[in-house]
Amino acid sequence: MNLTITPNYTALSIMAARLIAQLVKAKPDCNLGLATGRTPIGVYAELVRMHREEGLSFKRVRSFNLDEYYELQPNHPQAYRRYMNEHLFNRIDIAPQNTHIPDGTIDFERVYSHCADYERAIDDAGGIDLQVLGIGKSGHVGLNEPGSTAESRTRLITLEPVTRLDAAGDFLGIDNVPTRALSMGVGTIMRAKRIILLATGVHKASVVARALRGPVSTEIPATFLQEHPAVEVLLDREAAGALLA
Ligand code: GLP
DSSP states (O other), X not given: OEEXXXXXXXXXXXXXXXXXXXXXXXXXXXXXXXXXXXXXXXXXXXXXXXXXXXXXXXXXXXXXXXXXXXXXXXXXXXXXXXXXXXXTGGGSOOOGGGEEOOOTTOOGGGHHXXXXXXXXXXXXXXXXXXXXXXOOTTSOSTTOOTTOOXXXXXXXXXXXXXXXXXXXXXTTSGGGXXXXXXXXOHHHHHTSSEEEXXXXXXXXXXXXXXXXXXXXXXXXXXGGGGGOXXXXXXXXXXXXXXXXO
């Protein structure tokens, strides 16, 4: 893994956005794997700026998001579809039909085939060229909670209490946080050609150290990234704190 410690959140966001922009310029029909959460908001803001001020075009880009809460309507304030539309898709020239996010409203009986279709869509597009990842306190990437295997694929996942607690503020109470989500698997993520893992803040320091230096194990699904050949880890000083100690 290639590790860069940036001075602050802005520097991290700009660096990640530049890596994405380089790919989009070199391969205008690339497939981007995208993440949600607070961490990548600055990256998307910088990509929007590059689109508006530097003419960076996403016209032929296809995107595949990692995950979506199960049973949230796409326009729910906390739905990842809404997040992506508001932070990125509505502000750049990507074609709406080229943006893919698991459908959190799919009937339970159709979840399995929907997830298989999502995997097939990624494969049919030629695979993910660059996957952006954050990391959750439970050690999840996407929403692959502890127990997720290296081979796991897109599926319905039960969220850990700590994951729901982290989201409780956004949902105005833990009882409003969905208990399940659809997420790409670890195996789906590991098939991406390149990965950028982002983490900021002191609250991520311990999980970042375990993810990067700990034994590879389903207990911390992010540890599987140690086995990927092309991972760029971008941290701010606070998130890198336990690595440097
Ligand atoms: C959520 C998202 C993940 C994200 C994680 C960390 O669980 N589904 O994709 O990486 O939270 O979020 P944040 O970036 O807000 O710390």
